Amino acid sequence: MGDEGGLRERKKRQMYCRLSDTAIGLFLERGYEQVTVADVAAAVDVSKPTLFRYFPAKEDLVLHRLADHVGEAGRVVAGRPAGQSPLEALRRHFLDGLDLRDPVTGLNDDPDVLAFHRLLYGTPSLVARLHTHVERDEAALAEVLDGEYGGGVRARLAAGQIVAVRRVLAQENWRGVTAGRDADALYPEAVAVAELAHAQLEAGLPHLAHPHYVTE
The missing domain is CATH 1.10.10.60 (Homeodomain-like)
Structure with missing residues (x-):
């Protein structure tokens, strides 16, 4: 059976x-x-x-390619090792994605990946459908943060900030490669911008930046 x-x-x-x-x-x-x-x-x-x-829905035929990434930020935080803060886990995860040229980071200049991104971001109904995935990411991350720290709206606000930062980083990388820049050449700059972005998150969300905030 x-x-x-x-x-x-x-x-x-x-x-x-x-x-x-x-x-x-x-x-x-x-x-x-x-x-x-x-x-x-x-x-x-x-x-x-x-x-x-x-x-x-027709749009879901395209968005299925991103299905594995829905709720990813929440899974990263929930599965982080003991002694690691939520923001450090997310920072390392994004940097690992850049290193692997994961398409979800935007830092990938493979022609097939670029064609998919042009389809996705160039079709209004797909962009609108993509927002539902973003909302699911935020909700999944907020649930993990609220479960560990409580706070209700505080957790939702933090999740919104984190997901927005990851989205903007990916969009900036994608703009670079679609403008003709080589992904390998863009990599150091992408890392530097990601480090800056996560430093800003730590400054704005200090309660998520300390190692002692871990699941008991």
Whole structure:
């Protein structure tokens, strides 16, 4: 029974990826507005109702590529090692992402990544849908911070600041590479700006910058 459940789950994940990858390929080839959900379903040889069971909205076909990152800041804080402050964990995580040229940091000049980002940020309905992911990030991080420190609105305000800083850093890096700058050449500057940004967060959120604020 467990093997059957695992197989079903793998097939489900594979279908999510197949639908999303096919849709993104069609959107990049023809344009987002020129491709219908029916076109995507036909390309994967499934019915529209089947597609909608996986993706309730057309925009979700694109945003699925970012699904693994939804709630990431909250997971980083919740899973940090003992003795490490929330902001230090987030700083290290972002710097590690820069080092790996993780597309979510914006510091990636691979042509396929740039094409995806142009699709995402150049389509108003996708940008609007992206805001729901940002809101989920904030809510997940606020829940972790509130669970550890309490504070209610204080935790939500802190989460909003943190998520906004990470978003702006990624956007600045993306602007650099889309302007033609090499990601490797931009890396030192991206690190310096990230360090500055996290220093500002520490100054504004001192209760999240001390190692003794850890889960007991």
